[in-house]
Amino acid sequence: MIKYTKAALFITGCSIIAGIASCNSNSDTKTTKTTKTTVVKDSLPAYVHSRIGIYEPVKLTTNLNVLSVNDRKVLPLLIQAAQIMDELFWRQTYPQRDSLLAVTKDEDTKNFIKINYGPWDRLNNDKPFVSGVGQRPAGATFYPAGMAKADLEKSTLKDKFNQYSIIEKDTAGNLAVVPYHVLFASELQQASALMKQAALLTDDAAFKKYLNLRADALVTDNYIPSDYAWLDMKNNSLDMIVGPIENYEDKLFNARTSFEAYVLVKDKAWSKRLEKYVRLLPELQKGLPVAQKYKQEKPGTDSELNAYDVVYYAGDCNAGSKTIAVNLPNDALIQQKKGTRRAQLKNTMKAKFDKILLPIATELIDKDQQKYVVFDAFFANIMFHEVAHGLGIKKTINGKGYVKAALKEQYSWLEEGKADVLGLYMVTGLLKKGALSGDIKAYYTTFMAGLLRSVRFGASEAHGQANMQCFNYFKAQGAFSRTANGTYKIDYTKFGNAMNGLSSLILTLQGNGDKAAVEKVRKDNAQIGTELQSDLDRLSTKKIPVDIIFEQGADVLGVK
Incomplete structure (x- = not known):
């Protein structure tokens, strides 16, 4: 302590x-x-x-x-x-x-x-x-x-x-x-x-x-x-x-x-390695797994x-x-x-x-799949998450203006969810094209471990809500299962299918600019269930940090 x-x-x-x-x-x-000014009576140490x-x-x-x-x-x-x-x-x-x-x-x-x-x-x-x-x-x-x-x-x-x-x-x-x-x-x-x-x-x-x-x-x-x-x-x-x-x-x-x-x-050396991916953005936009009117x-x-x-x-x-x-x-x-x-x-x-x-990953990912959790995959998943913010749709298709203005307070969490799943979609596509190296199992398994990391941020935080939506959607699609010993095992084929399905759902919600529909999705899906909460509690018992603080200056x- x-x-x-x-x-x-x-x-x-x-x-x-x-x-x-x-x-x-x-x-x-x-x-x-x-x-409002508050009166502090005592702390809750x-x-x-x-x-x-x-x-x-x-x-x-x-x-x-x-x-x-x-x-x-x-x-x-x-x-x-x-x-x-x-x-x-x-x-x-x-x-x-x-x-x-x-x-x-x-x-x-x-x-x-x-x-x-x-x-x-x-x-x-x-x-x-x-x-x-x-x-x-x-x-x-x-x-x-x-x-x-x-x-x-x-x-x-x-x-x-x-x-x-x-x-x-x-x-x-x-x-x-x-x-x-x-x-x-x-x-x-x-x-x-x-x-x-x-x-x-x-x-x-x-x-x-x-x-x-x-x-x-x-x-x-x-x-x-x-x-x-x-x-x-x-x-x-x-x-x-x-x-x-x-x-x-x-x-x-x-x-x-x-x-x-x-x-x-x-870091100029690392930055040089990343240049080639920018040129692929227009092609990646065209291939998004959603109806044409949502990716024009x-x-x-x-x-x-x-x-x-x-x-x-x-x-x-x-x-x-x-x-x-x-x-x-x-x-x-x-x-x-x-x-x-x-x-x-x-x-x-x-x-x-x-x-x-x-x-x-050591605590919650299936033992046989833990070897696929690697830093290069983590780096790529995060990188393409950010790239994915620039893809998709910025204006609604029905005259409601920009998606951000139409969705108001429901925008941030859904946009983070879009970036998560489209980032993974991009990794998948680049691997198939040979523009990215590695094993798809590494990217999917590391993504799953990343979900379990980010949901710990809580339901009040945009990234936490986005990851909970993804977790619950993938679970419903059978993309992973929880084993008898309390670890998560990925079905890699269903994981890819769930990725495409959630991508289409989110882009459609954004393009329609229907705030009420987005709010309903959040209430239904961006919540931590009892079983998952018990697994997250295990991480706390093991004293695995949730996040970091800095010595800086x-x-x-x-x-x-």
């Missing part, structure tokens, strides 16, 4: 950033009044003590010898900007952090609050672990406390679903839109200045352009030019993903974005697959389950016109494989 508690202390606190505006919950009345050990500590490092002298000077500046994103994410998720920590006496509880960016257990269906806090608000701090969904849906408020804003209510009950660049002006200006300082130092012209445009975007909320500039970068050694990006925190409308940052060092769109042709070592996580991507691959930008129009970049976070991915996936890298 001690090693997990100690590791949790490495999570960034408020005091790290010199000069940043106070992150006390009273420092921004616009933010704090959107979340027994629960916390049983849960904090689910995170395995990992040190984030990389080979700095591949970087120029100037790039090593750039890294600390990027990390400082990332730490500001971390503070802003706290203000979006739980702005009363400092007052909560001040009255919390149990050290494990304090650290668990930091891991979860609040008093709700992100990997256990947002269960409260501090007395008196109540249930986690579906709308986080993006909307006034107690606001009904219908209040905003019926409102004539202009730009009411702007992803870079919050909704406020004045004393007269009138709703208003407040942009992020206004709400968080001071902090965003500081982050922008740090990124411009980094741009002055970097040797790479394309990275310099991106940093300057992204710095401007932080203080204007106009991210499109910097998204295009990011896709134009080809030869940079350093990279940074930064800003309000994902919609996962907004469980009311899936509209508002949360602040986050990744500081990355490109053409994916962007300027997409990239790259591998990186992450040296810093901040904000949304550091909360709960840690991201091991990304596919950006999220803007559907940019994806169609230009494409996306799929970033494989290799060092984090390898840590999860070694510390989590292999132990799970300039000190860890040695780049002060």
Whole structure:
């Protein structure tokens, strides 16, 4: 237990950033009044003590010898900007952090609050672990406390679903839109200045352009030019993903974005190996196992697959389950016109494989099939998951607009499910074409072990819901069976058939844009059954981690 508690202390606190505006919950009345203030009577240390050990500590490092002298000077500046994103994410998720920590006496509880960016257990269906806090608000701090969904849906408020804003209510009950660049002006200006300082130092012209445009975007909320500039970068050694990006925190409308940052060092050798797969995207789109009307769109042709070592996580991507691959930008129009970049976070991915996936496979995969669980298959499955985000359908076929807008809060989990199963479909197709090497049994078995890993994230998390839908669908199709000794054995032929069936189902649901139908599928299928839960409990008994936490920063890298 001690090693997990100690590791949790490495999570960034408020005091790290010199000069940043106070992150006390009273420092921004616009933010704090959107979340109900709670009175903390006492902690629930027994629960916390049983849960904090689910995170395995990992040190984030990389080979700095591949970087120029100037790039090593750039890294600390990027990390400082990332730490500001971390503070802003706290203000979006739980702005009363400092007052909560001040009255919390149990050290494990304090650290668990930091891991979860609040008093709700992100990997256990947002269960409260501090007395008196109540249930986690579906709308986080993006909307006034107690606001009904219908209040905003019926409102004539202009730009009411702007992803870079919050909704406020004045004393007269009138709703208003407040942009992020206004709400968080001071902090965003500081982050922008740090990124411009980094741009002055970097040797790479394309990275310099991106940093300057992204710095401007932080203080204007106009991210499109910097998204295009990011896709134009080809030869940079350093990279940074930064800003309000994902919609996962907004469980009311899936509209508002949360602040986050990744500081990355490109693995150019691995990235070179991945180039060939981008050229196959149009052909892969044509072959999707769904009716023609659901696959008529053409994916962007300027997409990239790259591998990186992450040296810093901040904000949304550091909360709960840690991201091991990304596919950006999220803007559907940019994806169609230009494409996306799929970033494989290799060092984090390898840590999860070694510390989590292999132990799970040893416990739950049939003994005769355990030999097929290999890292190269895990890497490929995750990589093509990200590629698959760019395939399929972006606009509904019946005039309901973009799929994301039509499905609202039901979009994220279904999109993650699409990426899971289409990624596997792509692996299957590439193996048949000879464009990918290996044994199909390795990819399928490793995928199955990956399902058992991801369902542990819980039913409140988009990836957990997506994997539960896949697990239950594949189970119903006989793609695997549970043996008498409590392990899972794959029927490889039925596994492939189930993959095609679920791909068709999800693409059809997305193309139809029927939110009610998607919600019914989630309620029926994205749930953990009693038998599976007992198997997952075995993993906890064996003390197999659910996820990882990081020891990270300039000190860890040695780049002060």
